[in-house]
Amino acid sequence: MKKTISIIGGGPTSLLLAAFLDVDKFDITIYEKNKTLGRKFLVAGKGGFNLTHSEPISDLIERYTPSNFLKNSLLSFTNNDFRKWLHDLGIPTYVGSSKRVYPEEHIKPITVLNTILNHLKNKGIHFKYNHVFSVWDTQNNLIINNEITYSDYTVFSLGGGSWKITGSDGAWLKTFEEKGIKTIPFKASNCAFKIDWNSKFIEDNEGIPLKNITISCANKQQKGEAVITRFGLEGNAIYGLSPQIRAQLKLHNKALIYIDFKPTFTLENVASKIKNSNFKNTTQILKKELKLSPSQITLLKTYLSKDSYLNAEIISKYIKKFPLEVNDLSILDEAISTVGGIDINAVDTNFQLHKIPNQFCLGEMLNWDAPTGGYLLQACASNGVFLAKYLNKID
The missing domain is CATH 3.50.50.60 (FAD/NAD(P)-binding domain)
Structure with missing residues (x-):
């Protein structure tokens, strides 16, 4: 039977x-x-x-x-x-x-x-x-x-x-x-993560993807792209960091992530491109020599002081390791998984x-x-x- x-x-x-x-x-x-x-x-x-x-x-x-x-x-x-x-x-x-x-x-x-x-x-x-x-x-x-x-x-x-x-x-x-x-x-998990954007930045850049980037949190890196949303960031470049971000949020009520805008370049490559460029204007250098997108350039302009933005050594470091603070997860029902x-x-x-x-x-x-x-x-x-x-x- x-x-x-x-x-x-x-x-x-x-x-x-x-x-x-x-x-x-x-x-x-x-x-x-x-x-x-x-x-x-x-x-x-x-x-x-x-x-x-x-x-x-x-x-x-x-x-x-x-x-x-x-x-x-x-x-x-x-x-x-x-x-x-x-x-x-x-x-x-x-x-x-x-x-x-x-x-x-x-x-x-x-x-x-x-x-x-x-x-x-x-x-x-x-x-x-x-x-x-x-x-x-x-x-x-x-x-x-x-x-x-x-x-x-x-x-x-x-x-x-x-x-x-x-x-x-x-x-x-x-x-x-x-x-x-x-x-x-x-x-x-695999959800949007809350970032308190500068109000002017988000008005101009909501819905725009950051492509060909690497995002890191703790000891983990994830390649891909992330979309800028009014809530924060979402996309495959950040979804894979869900465990690390949740762990930091649990301990500190915030999490630090870092964006590498040029993952195929070393820090030395980025600095060399900037220092040896024939362009005099920093924004032109970032656009023409490093092929950064308008949103990436705007992020750097928004969150760096004028002196830091114009300093080749400092801006190179931020291009390779741009910090953002994550403050929360999206609600459960908007997550891809849990x-x-x-x-x-x-x-x-x-x-x-x-x-x-x-x-x-x-x-x-x-x-x-x-x-x-x-x-x-x-x-x-x-x-x-x-x-x-x-x-x-x-x-």
Whole structure:
């Protein structure tokens, strides 16, 4: 007789888990509180559908915080494995110039989602929509839609605390906390960071990207671009520094970041370009010799004294290490992802809850962090496949 598995939540982690579970061994049901599955999957696709990242798996693992927590999952189902699986389903992918992996250009996110759902339906996976988990009974059975649900194994994949429109609202956190499972409050990640700009500067430069820069915080650097917003800065050059910025905010209520406007030049190169230029006007030198953008030049003009701006040695240092103070994170629901949720020490190496045998937590509801660029989806997929392989081996 088959054993039963209840999967709570219908996001990417759940879909990959169900796809790799042995249907000859298990009767599998996905319970989703919305009318459809994969809503966050589709929302994520609107901003450029990064399925994964193509860098070597050893480098990819190090992108996560903490990296060791997800290592076994990522090795069990690598970025190359993910691409092969999608290809076998009829979803070919390609590597973009950023090394991110996308579906072939004619394939839309809804097509990817429907292909996966059709695969699950053909496997015999059951779907129950508008089904909401609320609490456990005294025997640790689930209460779903006010009725007891019995199953041999339960897998929670309830998402993080952002994108409420998709159903990922983090409302489940209190339920787990009251059960005695250690939780951590949600915080924004891969989000906008608050900077108190000079009023004249932001009036003239709101919405303008700072391209081809490197931003650093603490011991971490991130290349890319960042968009100047009225709130502060956002973009891939700062998203990857979320753990470092949050740590400084927690300790000091502020964080220092540094922008390198010319990461391909050394400090000596920058100073030489300025000192040896045939142009006499500093602004012209920065524009013509160093190819700085108008916004970068305006930043330097705004925040440096006139004497510092005109001093070749001083301005060179600021071009390579321009300081900005971050004062806050954006609100949770505006973040691309969140950290917090179930403390990673509340689960074992197979993601089973220590307090409730045969019940597991996966995906973004666990307290790990990842930058944008396909890393979030890859970790969720790997999480699901890892647990599927573990459950398939149980006698």
